[in-house]
Amino acid sequence: MFQEIINPDNSEHKASISSLDKTVTVASDGIELARSDNAIIVSEQSSRGAYPPVIYIPLDDVSSRLTPVEDKTTYCPLKGDASYFTFNGREVAWSYDRPLEGSQILKNYTAFYADRATITEG
Helix, strand or coil: CEEEEEECCEEEEEEEEEECCCCEEEEECCEEEEEECCCEEEEEEECCEECCCEEEEEHHHECCCCEEEEEEEEEECCCEEEEEEEECCEEEEEEEEEECHHHHHHCCEEEECCCCCEEEEC
16 A cells, blocks of 8 residues: 655645555553554655654554543644543654545554654564
């Protein structure tokens, strides 16, 4: 699977999304928070350059140990409104529960901060 999304207001802001054909596990504080064979990887770039690729995992493959952050959302003009999650009191993940039209593929996926969780491929 491969898909490209482009910000309609800024063609330099875009992302490519593809399947990740590996098992992905995510852990924090030694506890597994996610395991999936159906992850996708998002490579985003803008006029400022490329961002590090981000792995997104289907919500069905994410532990119920995550706690939603109340009253916090952010907006990305490419992907939409993001919601956040904590584990052991630390914000570790986000998801686009209201993605923009071209980014609907991200609905029902969660991404983890690489510096706040251990993400392993393979």
